[in-house]
Amino acid sequence: MTNVINYHGGYHSDYQNPVIDPLNKGLGAFEQGLPAAEVKARNWNLLREDLSLPAAVLSDERMTHNLQWMQQFVAEYGVKLAPHGKTTMAPKLFARQLAGGAWGITLATAHQTRVAYRHGVRRVIMANQLVGKQNMALISDLLADPSFEFCCLVDSADGVDQLGAFFQARKQKLHVLLELGPDGGRTGIRNPQQQAAVLAALARWPESIVLAGVEVYEGVLKEEADIRAFLQHAVACTKQLAKDGRFAARTGGSAARPVILTGAGSAWYDVVAEEFAKTEIGLPLDVVLRPGCYLTHDVGIYRAAQAQIQTRNPIARKMRTELQPALQLWAYVQSIPETGKAIIALGKRDAAFDAGLPSPALHYRPGSPAPAATPAHWQLTGMMDQHAYLQIAEGDDIKVGDMIGFDISHPCLTFDKWRQIAVLDAQHQVVDVIQTFF
Numbered sequence: 001m002t003n004v005i006n007y008h009g010g011y012h013s014d015y016q017n018p019v020i021d022p023l024n025k026g027l028g029a030f031e032q033g034l035p036a037a038e039v040k041a042r043n044w045n046l047l048r049e050d051l052s053l054p055a056a057v058l059s060d061e062r063m064t065h066n067l068q069w070m071q072q073f074v075a076e077y078g079v080k081l082a083p084h085g086k087t088t089m090a091p092k093l094f095a096r097q098l099a100g101g102a103w104g105i106t107l108a109t110a111h112q113t114r115v116a117y118r119h120g121v122r123r124v125i126m127a128n129q130l131v132g133k134q135n136m137a138l139i140s141d142l143l144a145d146p147s148f149e150f151c152c153l154v155d156s157a158d159g160v161d162q163l164g165a166f167f168q169a170r171k172q173k174l175h176v177l178l179e180l181g182p183d184g185g186r187t188g189i190r191n192p193q194q195q196a197a198v199l200a201a202l203a204r205w206p207e208s209i210v211l212a213g214v215e216v217y218e219g220v221l222k223e224e225a226d227i228r229a230f231l232q233h234a235v236a237c238t239k240q241l242a243k244d245g246r247f248a249a250r251t252g253g254s255a256a257r258p259v260i261l262t263g264a265g266s267a268w269y270d271v272v273a274e275e276f277a278k279t280e281i282g283l284p285l286d287v288v289l290r291p292g293c294y295l296t297h298d299v300g301i302y303r304a305a306q307a308q309i310q311t312r313n314p315i316a317r318k319m320r321t322e323l324q325p326a327l328q329l330w331a332y333v334q335s336i337p338e339t340g341k342a343i344i345a346l347g348k349r350d351a352a353f354d355a356g357l358p359s360p361a362l363h364y365r366p367g368s369p370a371p372a373a374t375p376a377h378w379q380l381t382g383m384m385d386q387h388a389y390l391q392i393a394e395g396d397d398i399k400v401g402d403m404i405g406f407d408i409s410h411p412c413l414t415f416d417k418w419r420q421i422a423v424l425d426a427q428h429q430v431v432d433v434i435q436t437f438f
Helices: 027-031 036-041 060-077 091-099 110-118 133-143 157-169 192-203 224-243 269-276 301-312 314-319
Strands: 055-059 105-107 123-129 149-154 174-180 209-216 259-263 285-289 327-338 341-344 359-364 379-383 388-391 403-407 420-424 430-435
Touching: 036 430, 055 060, 060 091, 060 269, 060 314, 060 420, 091 105, 091 110, 091 430, 105 110, 110 123, 110 133, 123 259, 133 149, 133 157, 149 157, 149 209, 157 174, 157 192, 157 209, 174 192, 174 224, 209 224, 224 259, 224 269, 259 269, 269 285, 269 301, 269 314, 301 314, 359 379
Parallel strands: 055 420, 105 123, 123 149, 149 174, 174 209, 209 259, 259 285
Antiparallel strands: 055 327, 327 341, 327 403, 341 388, 359 403, 379 388, 420 430
16 A cells, blocks of 8 residues: 655645545545554554655654643643644644643634634634634634634734624624734734723723733744843733723623733743743733644754753753654655765755754664664755755765655744654654644
8 A cells, every 4th residue: 555644735624635646545544534543553664664755754752752841841830831733733733732731722823723623622822813704704603612712812903893893793702812012023012002092992892802811922022131021011911901900801700711811932931931920910810821833842943942941941950851853854865966965855845944954863774773863964955846955975875765864943834844744653663643734
């Protein structure tokens, strides 16, 4: 049977299978979501060449470690975790995070929210504005389920009025978070005048819009002092809103829920935890962190960010372990056309390249006992759509047909290039297959 775990093409959505190549007999099964037990029964192994390369793979052991590490970290601060699902858009990974203790899932769009809902997620922060009739309609349909908890962001009076009119006509209540933003950043309220206008708009729609809390994204700032000042502003704002009774519709009545104070991308979540964790507003409060890349981590921008966290944060230091890179890309050496250069069957269609090129980590010749670390001087110098240039040296032991495992930087833009990703154990056996829904 032809293996199709690496399939990453064709039409795909949250409710319709992609185009199926009739020669690839296994594809339909994977698109239906083959249970892990059945995947294991196939007895596929990366090193036996049971997978068609290039292929993205995940380390089961390292993902488990990363999940437990982050849950321990947030538990130390007494805060909650809603990992950003846009990183993976993999419902099996959402389920793994929720089963491991996550409070909910963060998403960025109405479409992503629908995907998560259809795969069992029942608490979502949409860390973005909800704009446009069809996007509002998607969320309205989900809110027909009373078990579904949802909130999105608002930062303008116009946005609030559009939401208010739409959801009032639907006779529904939409919970929203007041988004604060720094000057020069992206979305978010910048000054007291804008905030007053948004609050006035919220007051116009008491039957359809409920202020649920305050949200920030600190990752647009680069200096720790600026980030801490911004976070402290968010805390002060939340306290004042509580004092002014702005959360009454959220916290009163039989459907009362805690106020939400939320922030944190994958680079400064420790600082957000320090600044938010001890916040008291006289009302039930959920402090929610939203890092998305911790589950798979990387060897690039997030490894650098995590190194800073391990240095500056006492809880991370006390834990004595670190996040581990769990996502790799494997590809064949397909040509050695000249001295000092090997061409790898891997390209921009397969891997993120915006934050650094993939980094060669493991070298395996089919039939040999085990992979070996790649020589330090091997590195990619460029990528095209389907080809990568690997710098080697004369006399290096490398042949056409060898397999190279690459670590990556920026998992978000690697995940979205794949529709199936194999999960491997420590012996490179395939123990599960996850689907992505971009």
